Amino acid sequence: MSSVDLSEVVAKIPRSSRSSLSTQLVDILLNAKGGDKLSSSLAKSFLYLWQKDRLEEDEGMEVLLKAALALDADATLKQLRESNLSEVAESIQKTQQKR
Amino acid sequence: MVKFGIEFVPKDVYWRTVYYAIQAEKGGFDNLWITDHFINRSVYVTLTLILNYTERIIVGTGVTNPFLINPLATASNIASLNEVAPGRVVCGIGAGDPTTLEQAGVQVTKPLSAIREAVQMINALIKGEGLQNFEGKVFKVKSAKLAFKVRNPIPIYIGAQGAKMLKLAGEIGDGVLINASNPADIKEAVELVKEGASAAGRSMDKIDVAAYTAFSIHENEEKAFKAAMPVVAFIVAGAPDPVLEKHHINLEAAKKIKDALVKGDFPTAFSAVTREMADAFSLYGTPAQCIEKISQILKAGVTQFVVGSPIGSNVRKAIDLVVKEVIPHFR
Numbered sequence: 001m002s003s004v005d006l007s008e009v010v011a012k013i014p015r016s017s018r019s020s021l022s023t024q025l026v027d028i029l030l031n032a033k034g035g036d037k038l039s040s041s042l043a044k045s046f047l048y049l050w051q052k053d054r055l056e057e058d059e060g061m062e063v064l065l066k067a068a069l070a071l072d073a074d075a076t077l078k079q080l081r082e083s084n085l086s087e088v089a090e091s092i093q094k095t096q097q098k099r
Numbered sequence: 100m101v102k103f104g105i106e107f108v109p110k111d112v113y114w115r116t117v118y119y120a121i122q123a124e125k126g127g128f129d130n131l132w133i134t135d136h137f138i139n140r141s142v143y144v145t146l147t148l149i150l151n152y153t154e155r156i157i158v159g160t161g162v163t164n165p166f167l168i169n170p171l172a173t174a175s176n177i178a179s180l181n182e183v184a185p186g187r188v189v190c191g192i193g194a195g196d197p198t199t200l201e202q203a204g205v206q207v208t209k210p211l212s213a214i215r216e217a218v219q220m221i222n223a224l225i226k227g228e229g230l231q232n233f234e235g236k237v238f239k240v241k242s243a244k245l246a247f248k249v250r251n252p253i254p255i256y257i258g259a260q261g262a263k264m265l266k267l268a269g270e271i272g273d274g275v276l277i278n279a280s281n282p283a284d285i286k287e288a289v290e291l292v293k294e295g296a297s298a299a300g301r302s303m304d305k306i307d308v309a310a311y312t313a314f315s316i317h318e319n320e321e322k323a324f325k326a327a328m329p330v331v332a333f334i335v336a337g338a339p340d341p342v343l344e345k346h347h348i349n350l351e352a353a354k355k356i357k358d359a360l361v362k363g364d365f366p367t368a369f370s371a372v373t374r375e376m377a378d379a380f381s382l383y384g385t386p387a388q389c390i391e392k393i394s395q396i397l398k399a400g401v402t403q404f405v406v407g408s409p410i411g412s413n414v415r416k417a418i419d420l421v422v423k424e425v426i427p428h429f430r
Contacts, residue, residue: 026118030415035112043114051121051152 005095010061012088018056024079025064026055032071042067065092101397101429104130104309104405105418106161109140113148116140119414120149124156126422127430130403132161132191132276132311135168136199143176150184157187161311161405162258162276164195165217166205171243173217174224178249186251191276192217193258198337211263212236218255218271225249256307262291269295274307276405280382281346282395285310289399309403310396314410315383316417316425326412327383328372329365334380335372336360346379386424393425 013021029038029046038046046067049060068076069092080089105123107116120131131149135142146158158180163173173190181188194210207213216235220243223230229244254273259265268275269292277288289308296303313334315327335348336357343353352371359368377383382392393404411417 027413027415030115030118031413035115038112038114043112047114047117047121047152050118 006062006065006092007058009088009091009095010058010065012091013061013085015056017083017085018061021079021083021085022055022061022064024083025068025076026050028068028072028075028079029064032068032075034071038067038070042070101401102129102307102403103421103426103429104128104132104311104403105410105421106132106134106311106405106407107145108134108136108408109142109145113140113145116145117148117152119418120156121152122415122418122422124153126418127426128156128406128422130189130309130405131156131158132405132407133158134408135160135163136196137167137203138199143180146180146188147183150180150187155187157189158184159189159256160191162191162193162195162256164193164200165213165237166195166200166207167203170217170220170238171224171240174221175245177221177253178225178245178247181249181251181253182247189254189256189274190221191256191258191274192221193276193278194264198333209237211267213238214257214264215267215271218257221255225253254307256309258311259288259292265291266295266298268292269297269301269303269306270299272306274309274403276309276311277401278311280310280312280314280407281379282392282399285396285401286399289401293400303400307403308401309405310399310401311405312396312407313381314389314406314408315381316386316389316406316411316420318385318420320383320385320388322412323383323385323388324374324377326409327377327381328369330409331372331377331380332356332360332365332368335376336368338380346375348373348376348379352376386420389421389425390428393429397429 045063049055049063054060055064077089105128109116123131133142133145142160149158177190200207216238224245230240231242233240256274256276257268257272258276259268260278265288275292277285279285279288293303313330315323317323335353343350356368356371406421
Protein backbone atom coordinates (compact mmCIF):
# COMPACT_ATOMS: atom_id res chain seq x y z
CA MET A 1 0.00 0.00 0.00
CA SER A 2 1.45 3.37 -0.96
CA SER A 3 2.09 6.08 1.60
CA VAL A 4 -0.34 8.40 -0.24
CA ASP A 5 -3.14 5.84 0.15
CA LEU A 6 -2.32 5.26 3.82
CA SER A 7 -2.16 8.95 4.65
CA GLU A 8 -5.74 9.27 3.39
CA VAL A 9 -6.75 6.30 5.54
CA VAL A 10 -5.01 7.71 8.62
CA ALA A 11 -6.95 10.95 8.28
CA LYS A 12 -10.11 8.94 8.95
CA ILE A 13 -8.87 7.76 12.36
CA PRO A 14 -10.28 10.06 15.05
CA ARG A 15 -7.84 11.52 17.59
CA SER A 16 -9.84 9.96 20.41
CA SER A 17 -9.12 6.43 19.10
CA ARG A 18 -5.42 6.88 18.48
CA SER A 19 -3.96 6.24 21.91
CA SER A 20 -5.57 2.85 22.33
CA LEU A 21 -5.19 1.90 18.65
CA SER A 22 -1.49 2.75 18.60
CA THR A 23 -0.95 0.51 21.64
CA GLN A 24 -2.83 -2.35 19.98
CA LEU A 25 -0.84 -1.95 16.77
CA VAL A 26 2.42 -1.87 18.74
CA ASP A 27 1.39 -5.17 20.37
CA ILE A 28 0.82 -6.68 16.94
CA LEU A 29 4.28 -5.50 15.89
CA LEU A 30 5.99 -6.78 19.02
CA ASN A 31 4.30 -10.17 19.02
CA ALA A 32 3.94 -11.08 15.33
CA LYS A 33 6.04 -13.89 13.96
CA GLY A 34 8.72 -12.99 11.44
CA GLY A 35 9.80 -9.66 12.88
CA ASP A 36 12.80 -9.77 10.55
CA LYS A 37 10.42 -9.23 7.61
CA LEU A 38 9.97 -5.59 8.62
CA SER A 39 12.00 -3.36 6.32
CA SER A 40 14.94 -1.57 7.86
CA SER A 41 13.58 1.87 6.93
CA LEU A 42 10.18 1.14 8.47
CA ALA A 43 11.79 -0.24 11.65
CA LYS A 44 13.92 2.89 11.97
CA SER A 45 10.95 5.22 11.40
CA PHE A 46 8.94 3.27 13.99
CA LEU A 47 11.71 3.58 16.62
CA TYR A 48 12.33 7.25 15.86
CA LEU A 49 8.66 8.17 16.18
CA TRP A 50 8.30 6.07 19.35
CA GLN A 51 11.31 7.80 20.88
CA LYS A 52 9.81 11.21 20.04
CA ASP A 53 6.32 10.26 21.32
CA ARG A 54 4.86 10.78 17.87
CA LEU A 55 3.21 7.43 17.19
CA GLU A 56 -0.27 8.92 17.63
CA GLU A 57 0.36 11.68 15.08
CA ASP A 58 -0.54 11.18 11.41
CA GLU A 59 2.99 10.16 10.49
CA GLY A 60 3.20 7.77 13.44
CA MET A 61 -0.15 6.13 12.73
CA GLU A 62 0.85 5.73 9.09
CA VAL A 63 4.12 4.01 10.01
CA LEU A 64 2.38 1.83 12.60
CA LEU A 65 -0.30 0.74 10.14
CA LYS A 66 2.22 0.09 7.38
CA ALA A 67 4.43 -1.95 9.72
CA ALA A 68 1.57 -3.90 11.31
CA LEU A 69 0.11 -4.70 7.88
CA ALA A 70 3.50 -5.91 6.71
CA LEU A 71 3.87 -8.31 9.65
CA ASP A 72 0.29 -9.46 10.24
CA ALA A 73 -2.34 -8.00 7.92
CA ASP A 74 -5.19 -10.17 9.26
CA ALA A 75 -4.59 -9.20 12.87
CA THR A 76 -4.28 -5.53 11.89
CA LEU A 77 -7.57 -5.46 10.00
CA LYS A 78 -9.28 -7.37 12.83
CA GLN A 79 -7.96 -4.85 15.34
CA LEU A 80 -9.25 -1.93 13.29
CA ARG A 81 -12.73 -3.48 13.20
CA GLU A 82 -12.65 -4.18 16.95
CA SER A 83 -11.70 -0.55 17.48
CA ASN A 84 -14.87 0.51 15.63
CA LEU A 85 -12.81 1.56 12.63
CA SER A 86 -14.44 -0.74 10.08
CA GLU A 87 -14.44 2.02 7.50
CA VAL A 88 -10.68 2.32 7.83
CA ALA A 89 -10.30 -1.46 7.57
CA GLU A 90 -12.46 -1.56 4.42
CA SER A 91 -10.48 1.28 2.81
CA ILE A 92 -7.25 -0.59 3.43
CA GLN A 93 -8.68 -3.84 2.09
CA LYS A 94 -9.98 -2.15 -1.06
CA THR A 95 -6.62 -0.54 -1.73
CA GLN A 96 -4.88 -3.85 -1.17
CA GLN A 97 -7.25 -5.59 -3.60
CA LYS A 98 -6.63 -2.91 -6.28
CA ARG A 99 -2.91 -3.65 -6.13
CA MET B 100 17.54 6.23 46.33
CA VAL B 101 17.66 2.77 44.78
CA LYS B 102 18.30 2.56 41.07
CA PHE B 103 16.27 0.33 38.79
CA GLY B 104 17.91 -1.61 36.01
CA ILE B 105 16.45 -3.86 33.35
CA GLU B 106 17.96 -6.74 31.41
CA PHE B 107 17.15 -7.83 27.89
CA VAL B 108 18.27 -10.95 26.06
CA PRO B 109 18.74 -9.93 22.40
CA LYS B 110 17.11 -13.06 21.05
CA ASP B 111 14.59 -11.18 18.91
CA VAL B 112 15.07 -8.72 16.03
CA TYR B 113 16.95 -5.58 17.08
CA TRP B 114 14.05 -3.15 16.74
CA ARG B 115 11.98 -4.98 19.35
CA THR B 116 14.78 -4.84 21.94
CA VAL B 117 15.31 -1.16 21.13
CA TYR B 118 11.57 -0.53 21.47
CA TYR B 119 11.64 -1.98 25.01
CA ALA B 120 14.80 -0.01 25.81
CA ILE B 121 13.09 3.26 24.84
CA GLN B 122 10.08 2.22 26.91
CA ALA B 123 12.34 1.50 29.90
CA GLU B 124 14.06 4.88 29.62
CA LYS B 125 10.75 6.73 29.34
CA GLY B 126 9.53 4.81 32.40
CA GLY B 127 12.40 5.91 34.61
CA PHE B 128 14.78 2.95 34.60
CA ASP B 129 18.35 4.03 35.36
CA ASN B 130 20.35 1.15 33.90
CA LEU B 131 19.96 -1.28 31.05
CA TRP B 132 21.85 -4.53 30.61
CA ILE B 133 22.14 -6.68 27.50
CA THR B 134 23.27 -10.29 27.80
CA ASP B 135 26.18 -11.56 25.75
CA HIS B 136 25.75 -15.05 24.29
CA PHE B 137 27.06 -15.95 20.86
CA ILE B 138 23.76 -17.67 20.02
CA ASN B 139 21.91 -14.33 20.22
CA ARG B 140 22.27 -10.96 18.48
CA SER B 141 25.53 -9.13 19.20
CA VAL B 142 25.54 -7.29 22.49
CA TYR B 143 27.54 -4.38 21.03
CA VAL B 144 25.36 -3.91 17.96
CA THR B 145 22.30 -3.96 20.21
CA LEU B 146 23.80 -1.50 22.70
CA THR B 147 24.94 0.86 19.94
CA LEU B 148 21.42 1.02 18.56
CA ILE B 149 19.96 1.51 22.03
CA LEU B 150 22.35 4.40 22.71
CA ASN B 151 21.29 6.01 19.45
CA TYR B 152 17.61 5.91 20.39
CA THR B 153 17.93 6.92 24.06
CA GLU B 154 19.22 10.02 25.86
CA ARG B 155 19.88 9.19 29.48
CA ILE B 156 19.86 5.53 30.47
CA ILE B 157 23.19 3.92 31.41
CA VAL B 158 23.88 0.77 29.38
CA GLY B 159 26.21 -2.16 29.78
CA THR B 160 27.06 -5.72 28.93
CA GLY B 161 25.22 -7.99 31.32
CA VAL B 162 27.58 -9.81 31.23
CA THR B 163 30.36 -10.54 28.80
CA ASN B 164 33.03 -13.12 29.66
CA PRO B 165 36.80 -13.28 29.15
CA PHE B 166 36.84 -16.86 27.85
CA LEU B 167 34.99 -16.40 24.58
CA ILE B 168 35.84 -12.73 24.13
CA ASN B 169 39.41 -11.73 24.89
CA PRO B 170 39.52 -8.82 27.37
CA LEU B 171 41.51 -6.73 24.89
CA ALA B 172 38.63 -7.00 22.42
CA THR B 173 36.19 -6.17 25.22
CA ALA B 174 38.20 -3.05 26.09
CA SER B 175 38.08 -1.90 22.48
CA ASN B 176 34.35 -2.69 22.15
CA ILE B 177 33.43 -0.91 25.37
CA ALA B 178 35.62 2.10 24.59
CA SER B 179 34.09 2.38 21.10
CA LEU B 180 30.60 2.14 22.57
CA ASN B 181 31.49 4.91 25.00
CA GLU B 182 32.22 7.19 22.03
CA VAL B 183 28.59 6.83 20.94
CA ALA B 184 27.38 8.18 24.30
CA PRO B 185 30.23 9.23 26.58
CA GLY B 186 29.59 8.49 30.23
CA ARG B 187 26.58 6.26 29.59
CA VAL B 188 28.47 3.00 29.23
CA VAL B 189 29.58 0.44 31.80
CA CYS B 190 31.18 -2.96 31.36
CA GLY B 191 29.68 -6.03 33.02
CA ILE B 192 31.94 -9.08 33.01
CA GLY B 193 31.63 -12.50 34.62
CA ALA B 194 32.77 -16.07 34.29
CA GLY B 195 30.12 -16.76 31.64
CA ASP B 196 27.33 -19.22 31.15
CA PRO B 197 28.84 -22.74 31.41
CA THR B 198 26.26 -24.27 29.04
CA THR B 199 26.93 -21.81 26.21
CA LEU B 200 30.69 -21.98 26.72
CA GLU B 201 30.57 -25.78 26.69
CA GLN B 202 28.63 -25.66 23.40
CA ALA B 203 31.36 -23.46 21.99
CA GLY B 204 34.05 -25.86 23.17
CA VAL B 205 35.57 -23.17 25.35
CA GLN B 206 37.18 -24.32 28.58
CA VAL B 207 36.54 -22.26 31.69
CA THR B 208 39.80 -22.38 33.64
CA LYS B 209 40.71 -20.40 36.74
CA PRO B 210 37.63 -18.16 36.60
CA LEU B 211 38.76 -15.98 39.52
CA SER B 212 42.16 -15.29 37.98
CA ALA B 213 40.55 -14.77 34.59
CA ILE B 214 38.17 -12.12 35.91
CA ARG B 215 40.84 -10.40 38.00
CA GLU B 216 43.19 -10.24 35.02
CA ALA B 217 40.43 -9.22 32.61
CA VAL B 218 39.46 -6.28 34.82
CA GLN B 219 43.11 -5.27 35.04
CA MET B 220 43.54 -5.51 31.26
CA ILE B 221 40.35 -3.63 30.41
CA ASN B 222 41.15 -0.88 32.92
CA ALA B 223 44.71 -0.54 31.62
CA LEU B 224 43.49 -0.04 28.06
CA ILE B 225 40.58 2.25 28.91
CA LYS B 226 42.74 4.45 31.12
CA GLY B 227 45.29 4.75 28.32
CA GLU B 228 48.08 3.09 30.28
CA GLY B 229 48.28 0.05 28.03
CA LEU B 230 49.95 -3.27 28.84
CA GLN B 231 53.56 -4.31 28.43
CA ASN B 232 54.72 -7.91 29.00
CA PHE B 233 51.62 -8.70 31.04
CA GLU B 234 52.03 -12.16 32.55
CA GLY B 235 48.83 -13.37 34.16
CA LYS B 236 47.84 -16.87 35.14
CA VAL B 237 45.30 -16.97 32.31
CA PHE B 238 46.24 -14.12 29.95
CA LYS B 239 49.58 -13.09 28.59
CA VAL B 240 49.97 -9.89 26.59
CA LYS B 241 53.18 -8.69 24.96
CA SER B 242 52.10 -5.17 24.19
CA ALA B 243 48.65 -3.61 23.91
CA LYS B 244 47.30 -0.09 23.85
CA LEU B 245 44.19 1.47 22.34
CA ALA B 246 44.93 3.75 19.40
CA PHE B 247 42.32 6.22 20.63
CA LYS B 248 41.61 8.06 23.87
CA VAL B 249 38.78 7.29 26.25
CA ARG B 250 37.73 10.62 27.73
CA ASN B 251 35.82 9.44 30.79
CA PRO B 252 36.00 6.59 33.29
CA ILE B 253 34.09 3.42 32.40
CA PRO B 254 32.95 1.50 35.49
CA ILE B 255 33.44 -2.27 35.50
CA TYR B 256 30.80 -4.47 37.13
CA ILE B 257 31.53 -8.07 38.05
CA GLY B 258 28.82 -10.67 37.60
CA ALA B 259 29.05 -12.99 40.58
CA GLN B 260 27.29 -15.84 42.33
CA GLY B 261 29.89 -17.88 44.23
CA ALA B 262 31.51 -16.69 47.47
CA LYS B 263 35.00 -16.13 46.03
CA MET B 264 33.74 -14.18 43.01
CA LEU B 265 31.53 -12.02 45.23
CA LYS B 266 34.52 -11.18 47.42
CA LEU B 267 36.59 -10.41 44.33
CA ALA B 268 33.85 -8.06 43.12
CA GLY B 269 34.05 -6.24 46.45
CA GLU B 270 37.81 -6.05 46.10
CA ILE B 271 38.15 -4.76 42.53
CA GLY B 272 34.73 -4.00 41.00
CA ASP B 273 33.10 -0.63 40.53
CA GLY B 274 29.90 -2.60 40.80
CA VAL B 275 28.69 -6.13 41.33
CA LEU B 276 25.86 -7.90 39.55
CA ILE B 277 24.64 -10.46 42.09
CA ASN B 278 23.15 -13.33 40.16
CA ALA B 279 20.33 -14.23 42.56
CA SER B 280 16.67 -13.51 43.18
CA ASN B 281 15.96 -14.81 46.65
CA PRO B 282 16.26 -12.21 49.46
CA ALA B 283 18.22 -14.59 51.73
CA ASP B 284 20.73 -15.42 48.96
CA ILE B 285 21.16 -11.74 48.15
CA LYS B 286 21.70 -10.83 51.79
CA GLU B 287 24.40 -13.48 52.05
CA ALA B 288 25.97 -12.27 48.79
CA VAL B 289 26.09 -8.63 49.90
CA GLU B 290 27.91 -9.67 53.08
CA LEU B 291 30.54 -11.42 50.95
CA VAL B 292 30.95 -8.34 48.75
CA LYS B 293 31.41 -6.29 51.93
CA GLU B 294 34.07 -8.73 53.15
CA GLY B 295 35.96 -8.38 49.89
CA ALA B 296 35.72 -4.60 49.97
CA SER B 297 36.77 -4.42 53.59
CA ALA B 298 39.80 -6.68 53.01
CA ALA B 299 40.89 -4.34 50.22
CA GLY B 300 40.28 -1.26 52.35
CA ARG B 301 37.47 -0.04 50.09
CA SER B 302 34.31 1.71 51.10
CA MET B 303 31.01 0.15 50.00
CA ASP B 304 29.93 3.65 48.94
CA LYS B 305 32.18 3.17 45.90
CA ILE B 306 30.46 -0.05 44.83
CA ASP B 307 27.10 -0.25 43.05
CA VAL B 308 25.53 -3.43 44.43
CA ALA B 309 23.00 -4.75 41.95
CA ALA B 310 20.58 -7.61 42.55
CA TYR B 311 20.32 -9.17 39.10
CA THR B 312 17.09 -11.13 39.36
CA ALA B 313 15.06 -13.48 37.21
CA PHE B 314 11.88 -11.41 37.33
CA SER B 315 8.30 -11.96 36.24
CA ILE B 316 5.35 -9.68 36.90
CA HIS B 317 1.66 -9.94 36.00
CA GLU B 318 -1.60 -8.76 37.53
CA ASN B 319 -2.44 -12.44 37.85
CA GLU B 320 0.04 -14.27 40.12
CA GLU B 321 -0.41 -17.63 38.36
CA LYS B 322 0.49 -16.02 35.03
CA ALA B 323 3.58 -14.42 36.57
CA PHE B 324 4.63 -17.84 37.89
CA LYS B 325 4.03 -19.52 34.53
CA ALA B 326 6.13 -16.93 32.70
CA ALA B 327 8.97 -17.54 35.15
CA MET B 328 8.92 -21.34 34.72
CA PRO B 329 11.21 -21.65 31.66
CA VAL B 330 13.92 -19.45 33.17
CA VAL B 331 13.66 -21.24 36.52
CA ALA B 332 13.93 -24.63 34.76
CA PHE B 333 17.28 -23.62 33.26
CA ILE B 334 18.53 -22.24 36.58
CA VAL B 335 17.53 -25.43 38.45
CA ALA B 336 19.16 -27.59 35.78
CA GLY B 337 22.43 -25.69 36.11
CA ALA B 338 22.48 -25.44 39.91
CA PRO B 339 24.87 -27.67 41.85
CA ASP B 340 23.30 -30.09 44.39
CA PRO B 341 24.38 -28.11 47.48
CA VAL B 342 22.59 -25.04 46.13
CA LEU B 343 19.43 -27.06 45.47
CA GLU B 344 19.61 -28.66 48.93
CA LYS B 345 20.07 -25.27 50.54
CA HIS B 346 16.72 -24.28 49.06
CA HIS B 347 15.09 -27.61 50.03
CA ILE B 348 14.60 -28.58 46.42
CA ASN B 349 14.10 -32.25 45.69
CA LEU B 350 17.18 -33.46 43.81
CA GLU B 351 15.18 -36.05 41.86
CA ALA B 352 12.75 -33.38 40.66
CA ALA B 353 15.69 -31.22 39.62
CA LYS B 354 17.27 -34.14 37.76
CA LYS B 355 14.00 -34.72 35.90
CA ILE B 356 14.12 -31.13 34.67
CA LYS B 357 17.75 -31.38 33.64
CA ASP B 358 17.20 -34.64 31.76
CA ALA B 359 14.21 -33.20 29.93
CA LEU B 360 16.19 -30.08 28.94
CA VAL B 361 19.10 -32.16 27.67
CA LYS B 362 16.65 -34.12 25.48
CA GLY B 363 15.12 -30.86 24.27
CA ASP B 364 11.80 -31.80 25.86
CA PHE B 365 10.96 -28.28 27.03
CA PRO B 366 7.27 -28.82 27.90
CA THR B 367 8.20 -31.59 30.38
CA ALA B 368 11.05 -29.54 31.83
CA PHE B 369 9.06 -26.34 32.23
CA SER B 370 5.95 -28.01 33.66
CA ALA B 371 8.08 -29.74 36.32
CA VAL B 372 9.03 -26.40 37.88
CA THR B 373 7.49 -26.09 41.34
CA ARG B 374 6.61 -23.06 43.43
CA GLU B 375 9.56 -23.86 45.74
CA MET B 376 11.92 -23.72 42.78
CA ALA B 377 10.44 -20.46 41.51
CA ASP B 378 10.62 -18.92 45.00
CA ALA B 379 14.26 -19.92 45.28
CA PHE B 380 15.45 -18.75 41.89
CA SER B 381 13.15 -16.00 40.68
CA LEU B 382 11.14 -13.03 41.84
CA TYR B 383 7.61 -13.30 40.51
CA GLY B 384 4.11 -12.18 41.35
CA THR B 385 1.60 -9.37 41.20
CA PRO B 386 2.88 -5.79 41.53
CA ALA B 387 2.08 -5.84 45.28
CA GLN B 388 3.92 -9.13 45.76
CA CYS B 389 6.91 -7.89 43.75
CA ILE B 390 7.05 -4.69 45.83
CA GLU B 391 7.10 -6.76 49.03
CA LYS B 392 9.90 -9.02 47.75
CA ILE B 393 11.95 -6.10 46.38
CA SER B 394 11.61 -4.33 49.74
CA GLN B 395 13.18 -7.33 51.45
CA ILE B 396 16.03 -7.38 48.94
CA LEU B 397 16.76 -3.68 49.37
CA LYS B 398 17.18 -4.15 53.11
CA ALA B 399 20.29 -6.22 52.36
CA GLY B 400 22.11 -3.12 51.10
CA VAL B 401 21.36 -3.39 47.40
CA THR B 402 21.76 -0.12 45.47
CA GLN B 403 20.38 -1.27 42.11
CA PHE B 404 17.50 -3.66 41.52
CA VAL B 405 17.65 -5.33 38.11
CA VAL B 406 14.45 -6.56 36.51
CA GLY B 407 15.88 -9.50 34.60
CA SER B 408 14.54 -11.91 32.05
CA PRO B 409 11.79 -13.04 31.51
CA ILE B 410 10.19 -9.78 32.92
CA GLY B 411 6.71 -11.11 32.03
CA SER B 412 4.67 -13.05 29.51
CA ASN B 413 4.08 -9.83 27.57
CA VAL B 414 7.24 -7.76 27.93
CA ARG B 415 5.65 -4.41 27.02
CA LYS B 416 2.84 -4.83 29.53
CA ALA B 417 5.22 -6.13 32.20
CA ILE B 418 7.52 -3.09 31.81
CA ASP B 419 4.44 -0.89 32.02
CA LEU B 420 3.44 -2.55 35.31
CA VAL B 421 6.90 -2.06 36.79
CA VAL B 422 6.94 1.57 35.65
CA LYS B 423 3.46 2.45 36.88
CA GLU B 424 3.18 0.36 40.03
CA VAL B 425 6.57 -0.80 41.29
CA ILE B 426 9.14 1.97 40.68
CA PRO B 427 6.93 4.78 42.10
CA HIS B 428 6.65 2.84 45.37
CA PHE B 429 10.41 3.24 45.91
CA ARG B 430 10.75 6.89 44.81
